[in-house]
Amino acid sequence: MKIMFDNISKKYKKKYVLDNFSAELNQGIYGILGANGAGKTTLLNIFVGILKSDTGNIFIDEINIKKLGSEFLSYIGYLPQYPMFYKNFEVLDFLKYMCAIKNIPKNEGIKRAKELLEIVNLRDVYYKKIGALSGGMRQRVGIVQAMLGDPKILILDEPTAGLDPRERIRFRNLISKFSENRIVLLATHIVSDVEFIANQVIILKEGHLIKQDTPTVLIDEIEGKVWTVTTTNSKIDDRYEKYKISNILRDNNDILLRIISNEKPDVKAKNVKPNLEDVFLYYCGEDNVC
Numbered sequence: 628m629k630i631m632f633d634n635i636s637k638k639y640k641k642k643y644v645l646d647n648f649s650a651e652l653n654q655g656i657y658g659i660l661g662a663n664g665a666g667k668t669t670l671l672n673i674f675v676g677i678l679k680s681d682t683g684n685i686f687i688d689e690i691n692i693k694k695l696g697s698e699f700l701s702y703i704g705y706l707p708q709y710p711m712f713y714k715n716f717e718v719l720d721f722l723k724y725m726c727a728i729k730n731i732p733k734n735e736g737i738k739r740a741k742e743l744l745e746i747v748n749l750r751d752v753y754y755k756k757i758g759a760l761s762g763g764m765r766q767r768v769g770i771v772q773a774m775l776g777d778p779k780i781l782i783l784d785e786p787t788a789g790l791d792p793r794e795r796i797r798f799r800n801l802i803s804k805f806s807e808n809r810i811v812l813l814a815t816h817i818v819s820d821v822e823f824i825a826n827q828v829i830i831l832k833e834g835h836l837i838k839q840d841t842p843t844v845l846i847d848e849i850e851g852k853v854w855t856v857t858t859t860n861s862k863i864d865d866r867y868e869k870y871k872i873s874n875i876l877r878d879n880n881d882i883l884l885r886i887i888s889n890e891k892p893d894v895k896a897k898n899v900k901p902n903l904e905d906v907f908l909y910y911c912g913e914d915n916v917c
């Protein structure tokens with residue numbers, strides 16, 4: 628399966644929030660990285676049909692999704708940024724309800740819901756009210772509802788927002804598990820969400836596609852541009868003014884800065900191996916990020 632975004636643009640009043648976005652996606656996990664307001668949710672909402680683009684088309688296997696009509700819905704599973712869960716529903720009832728909306732026959736739907744709840748380690752909450760679940764459990768119910776129809780395309784908008792580190796890792800592993808034979812679009816501004824599991828990263832900035840490549844290539848491309856410099860309190864303001872600083876480590880009176888810069892920021896600066904967070908800051912960070 629292949630998804631093609633062809634020159635998608637969207638503007639509110641006179642401001643473009645997506646500007647001629649084009650990309651080709653094949654099987655695997657695509658991490659859509661961008662700062663707040665970069666246009667990630669707008670892109671996903673246009674894809675799932677919640678929003679209309681001003682220009683451009685989207686194709687699945689060369690077929691314009693406008694021509695697929697309601698058949699398109701069978702291709703996608705969607706976990707929105709702010710899912711509207713019915714808090715008084717019990718988990719299994721909620722999933723039965725979602726099966727009905729997705730036209731999945733009742734018995735088949737219940738079987739599938741139970742299988743998925745087993746996979747996400749929620750076999751004990753069939754009869755618990757959604758409102759009584761923790762945030763992490765609720766998101767796992769969210770991915771279960773997205774997976775009910777065995778979709779070929781899984782769309783996840785900021786799925787780990789608000790989760791603690793343990794739940795975030797658990798959720799990340801689930802995404803990885805569910806990505807087999809699928810295209811997964813995962814929008815986030817949390818770099819670690821995609822660092823270990825994305826096959827490709829799409830970097831969006833102010834509605835523009837800045838980069839699309841594998842994490843390894845993106846990291847290799849900024850090799851030689853990440854530095855550590857030891858400094859003192861008195862010099863720190865000067866560094867802030869001049870550079871993108873991705874980390875500050877204080878050790879007694881010494882301060883170790885991680886600086887992203889095309890040029891060597893100091894004679895004593897040491898080159899260090901970049902990571903995906905550095906890549907994100909290199910392309911999306913303002914100066915003085917810390």
Ligand SMILES: Nc1ncnc2c1ncn2[C@@H]1O[C@H](COP(=O)(O)OP(=O)(O)OP(=O)(O)O)[C@@H](O)[C@H]1O
Nearest residue numbers: 639644661662663664665666667668669670708816
């Ligand atoms: N209905 C609207 N009217 C006007 N502007 C809007 C509307 N919806 C979104 N925007 C603007 O479009 C831009 C992109 O928003 P979008 O929600 O797609 O960004 P995002 O990358 O998903 O951000 P976040 O990570 O904060 O969710 C933002 O500047 C936002 O303020």
